[in-house]
Amino acid sequence: MITTSSRRHSGATPTPLSGRAAAVVLAAVLIASFMELLDATIVSVAAPQIAADLGAGEAALQWTLAGYTLAVGAGLITGGRVGDQFGRRRVFLLGLGGFMLASAGCGLAPTSGALIGMRVAQGLAGGLMIPQVFGVIRASFAPEARGKALGIYGAVLGLASVAGPLLGGILTEADLLGLGWRAVFWVNVPIAIIGLIIGIRFLPESTAAGGARLDLPGAMLAAAASVLLLLPLVQGREWGWPWWGFAILASAIFVAALFLLRERRLAARGGQPILDPALLRVRAFAGGLSVSLLFFGAIGSFFLLLSLYLQLGTGRTALETGLVILPYAVGSIVTSGVGAQLAHRAGRALIVSGALVLAASQVVLLLLVRGGAAPSFWALAAPLFLGGLGLGLTAPSLINVVLAGVPGKDAGAAGGVLTTVTQLGNALGVAALGAVFFARVEGSFTGAATPLAAYGDGLTAILPWQIACYVVAAALMFLLPARAHAPHA
Structure with missing residues (x-):
């Protein structure tokens, strides 16, 4: 039997795992990594069918991809620190469950707007989940096993890059249960369920000692600057490139400057900014x-x-x-x-x-x-x-x-x-x-x-x-x- 402790305490570090216990824990976090990277590529091949079925325009297709990757980036900004402070196991399972629900939402999306919203939710959940993968590997594996675990992680990412476009083509073309392109999102649900079962049963809890406060205002400013930069680039043609579109673009520079100013002041006070200037x-x-x-x-x-x-x-x-x-x-x-x-x-x-x-x-x-x-x-x-x-x-x-x-x-x-x-x-x-x-x-x-x-x-x-x-x-x-x-x- 494989047994691990899931109790959380300040600065908790689990006993280094080995053998079957290590393999099972690694499988849980790799399932999540595989799924997150798969969703970054699998949608590209299904894009024409999505456009035809939902009447999605060019900007909507761009947001379906850009919204996901931007949200992953926004989640990554604070995801690691959230896990360090509240427990990597807990946050990993929360992110994995959120990713599963958002994937189901994508599969049910009745409009392109709903699909974009669910893709953003997917990305935020992925950004919360993925930093915990590295934290779990660092905390749960002995130094001599860590390099091998990271090597397997790299191989799984390579497999996901192969599987994305090919699996997207197979699922879309097969039209399983009449789902068409929606199958590229529904495939995440059974994968996530397997990951949740393994994670709940076997994943050890770990935290970081003396966790820093989250720089939420900094994260919000960084995300706002990114959205203000992308919005006119994606929507500009549909808007007809109005003057206020360029004003939004210029405001991205202003918000980015506010972000850097805040980060500089936070660092000067001895805090831990997202980005130390x-x-x-x-x-x-x-x-x-x-x-x-x-x-x-x-x-x-x-x-x-x-x-x-x-x-x-x-x-x-x-x-x-x-x-x-x-x-x-x-x-x-x-x-x-x-x-x-x-x-x-x-x-x-x-x-x-x-x-x-x-x-x-x-x-x-x-x-x-x-x-x-x-x-x-x-x-x-x-x-x-x-x-x-x-x-x-x-x-x-x-x-x-x-x-x-x-x-x-x-x-x-x-x-x-x-x-x-x-x-x-x-x-x-x-x-x-x-x-x-x-x-x-x-x-x-x-x-x-x-x-x-x-x-x-x-x-x-x-x-x-x-x-x-x-x-x-x-x-x-x-x-x-x-x-x-x-x-x-």
Whole structure:
């Protein structure tokens, strides 16, 4: 029998687990991680069916993705500290249960607005749940087992990246029980139930000694600045780009300045702000923020816009679209393990190489799409596999390379901010590049272009921007340390 204590007390740390007990606890937290990442990618392939069924416009599709990733980022801002203070087991189970209920809400959504609201709720629950995964692994596993647990965690994330587009295509195409695209959300419910059963029965409780007060005003200001930035970018075309849309955009800068001012004052009083402005003077951290915004901003919109091109432009089914995207995920798995292992010896060289390989893959894809004809599966497989190789070299190691240049006492806070910025970058990519894509598609249809030509024009409009993001990110990576931290046993 596996037994663990679920009692909570100040600064509680469970006895390190091993054997079957460790495997079961790891399974519980990995189920949650798999599900959260799956929902970041699974919706892209189902987007055309969602639009057709709910009458969702272009902005609604963008919010379906951007709202989720932005909410995950907002939850991550304080999720770790909530778990440290109130108990990681308790907060993990709360987040997992909330994610399950929000997923069911997505599956029942009668309108695009309701779907967006439920996606935001999903993201907030995910942002509350995911920080506990790392806390549970750190608190529950002995140092010699921690590295292996984190390695398995990375493999599960790779599996989720493979499963997302493919599972989205399979579920949408299969039309299980007549659910159609709604099945991509209902699939979370049985997964979450399994995670809840395991977590309630076996997950140990842990807290952090001397937990700091939550910086809720800072979190609210950061979230408000993000929404004010995204709102006019996503809705601007539907509004007709009025002057007050630009005023909202300008107000985002003002609110961001208020956020930094508050954080500076809180740090000066000896508090624990979400972002200590002093960190912005650390070259590696400031450079890492810029790299993360550019790199993940380019990736954020790619699968949604590629899926629209493949289905609405070339006439592929949802399943065929998932299969076309599969080589990208396979390429990522091939290099992600290698990249993580070599990061402590050649971290910067690896991530620069990965960004440039991604840029090269987009150049090849641009030439294919510009050809005018619908590219075959094998023609698309080569640049997508190449892009996956680049992603696997960069994404798993980027944060560790950045943190190697941050003082050890600030590494935890810096890591949390960087993870949040990757989510913000994803949302910004969906908003900004999505606006360019849809504007070009609409303009092409006005000129009586065929769907293939119109969606091809849209994709060729955003690919140069993505290429530029990867190239500039690669240049900024030279501000980062040459190596990541050596892995700990």
